[in-house]
Amino acid sequence: MSTPPSRAPRAPRALNTARDVRRTRAPTVATLAATAVLLAGCGSSTPSADGTGQPGRSGASAASLQGTVTVLAAASLTESFDELKKDFEAAHPGVTVETSYGSSATLVQQVNNGAPASVVALAGTAAAKPLDQSMVKDTKTFATNVLEIAVPPSNPGAVASINDLAKPSVKVVLCADTVPCGKAAQATFAKARIVPNVVSKEVDVKATLSKVKLAEADAAVVYHSDVVAAKDAVTGVEIPSQFNTSLSYPVITLSDDAATKAFVAYLLSAEGLATVQSFGFGAP
């Protein structure tokens, strides 16, 4: 008979002084606040899942491809790769293309830390350098891009050329120095011998552009393709070629999967390149 020692019933504690009430209340509030911290933390994470329904298998033939292609692409490729995804999925109903966009620097970090990716498309070959080369199966250039100044349609800073960015009254937003568009902008300003009044260095090119779309900044240095994609929301001011910085966009294959190879082949086909170029990118 091994009965565990039973605990003596606990004497109820008197809670009759104001001091005791206060003492018990403080932790309750703290616990509540701590729970809220957790909730807030959960809420701020952004799911990258792109809720695309699995297409039906009715027309499955022996040749049709199956599976999921996970594409991580530079923020500047957002619009063109959304279009490529749509066209490719229409041609291959068995394949789901999942896209996630961010700064090239972030994407490379994510892949190095084990983010599942079949394909990475980056802004500039320099951005691919930190990528773990043991994972790379193939690298091809599929587009080029140049920098352009984006201003709000009302052009509050009266920006007509790159020289206007030297005026201290013009609030300029750039990409962070770690991001390809930020590095390219620094190079361009160095060539033009201009020191702009930079008010913020955003985490990727779309965040940079959004500050001009919201008219919070007078000018942003982004890619020509971003100005094209933004349509009427911003006005582009060209940067002369002697100051401009051009970037080649590599597409890096990380998987031997057939669907992945088909997607890259489609991107590099005449049709795929035409789609990319319709968004303001240059030919490779």
Add this chain to the structure above:
Amino acid sequence: MRYAVRWRSRVALGVPAALALLLLVVPLVALLLRADWARIPADLATPTVLPALRLSLTTTSVTAVLCLLLGTPLAWFLARSEHRATSWVRALLTVPLVLPPVVGGVALLMTWGRNGLIGQYLTPFGIQIPFTTVAVVLAETFVAMPYYVLAVEGAMRGLDPRLESVARTLGASDLRYLRTVGIPLVLPGIASGLALAWARALGEFGATITFAGNFPGRTQTLPLLVYVELERDPQVAISISIMLLAVSVLVLGVLRGRWLR
């Protein structure tokens, strides 16, 4: 037999409890394991760290003072009011607690931005809030103030209402009652509220990067620097993270030691 039953239920509860503990503790351990301790002093001496540290300390201190000056009276009104609307105000106050901070940043931009609800009237005077240190303080106050108000309100509700009645019969005004009786009695609540609000402000990321932008020395606080450094030099990001972790543990330690027994 009873022993076996008891043992089984121990396991049934113990396994998920241990899992919960692991989920929370392992990431912190992982961070500590990845740290290159010998490098931390050099990493923290990186030219970008000091301005970010200074900015974080000043903005969070200003936020704490704003909480104290504006939040204490609000907490008092909430604590003493019996009106039905009070519960609505309290519910409204908890919204920033559960709101994703980046949404808070968008809301702040719609308020203080160049074309914002209030910002549009500031623009003619040449005042622009976004991309300034003021914007950082506004973002931090937006996310931190609710913690303070709720903590202090809780403490104030715990006060014996007869104290206020007595003070009134002796002819004391609301302000005098608060100064001489109310506030001194809820000092522990105020202190723990301040510590919570300060810690929340220190960790603010989403609202800051959306509303205040990211510029070294002006709006780049420590959490923003961690994000940017992770792309440049992950080891520096880890070192700064360890410093922030140490500060958080310190704040919790102070809270536990004094008020959260």
